[in-house]
Amino acid sequence: MRETIDALRFNTNRQELMIKKLCYHEPEDWEEEIPIGQGSFGKVFLKRYGGDVVAVKVPYDKFQDRGDDQVKRVCREKMSNAHITMEAIVHCVLQDHPSFPKLFGVVMNGQGSPSLAVEFVGDLMTGTSFPLCQALKFYSHSVSEDGWFDIILDIVRGMKALRDKGLLHNDLKANNILLKWDDEAKRWRGVIIDMSKVSTAIVPIKHRAMTKDEL
DSSP states (O other): OHHHHHHHHHHHHHHHHHHHHOOEEOGGGOEEEEEEEEOSSEEEEEEEETTEEEEEEEEGGGTOOOOOOHHHHHHHHHHHHHHHHHHHHHHHHTTTOTTSOOEEEEEOOSSSOOEEEEEOOSBTTTTBOOBHHHHHHHTOTTSOHHHHHHHHHHHHHHHHHHHHTTEEOSOOOGGGEEEEEETTTTEEEEEEOOOTTOEESSSOOOOOOOOTTTO
């Protein structure tokens, strides 16, 4: 029990340091806005910041008017704020690993929840991404047999990096892995995205037990 408490205290101190390192942006600094997808937590837009093209995840509560009273609205916004901040911290921890998109920072939206800005993994000309599920379904001939092994290794190394940091992804699936062409290595690289369900290994997410029919 004491080891768990000490580990949690260490993680809390490290999170405070990471929050101080996060780069915050104002919404007026961003140009253009093209919707490119959505996930379990929010919508994703392609935006331009200076000379960079980035993917910005905007929480769903920015688009929903539930008619809640002020107390409920403030509580929901604080939870969403904490959620985005924690996801940004995870990206910050993995910033230098090639199996994860680079973090650009947190976009402050005045009142309400902030948004998360990360490297856009995809074709900059068309604004489209190449998820692993699509490559598997239609079997891309641009990926060689050795290339598939390299992609698998990218995923394994990324998950190991998460585990080495004491973290669990909790939502690894084919559409949460994007393929990115690496000009230097001349191959496709697997990039793990969507850290919205990441938890610590000490306090993992409890998943619902599957029934026999589901198995």
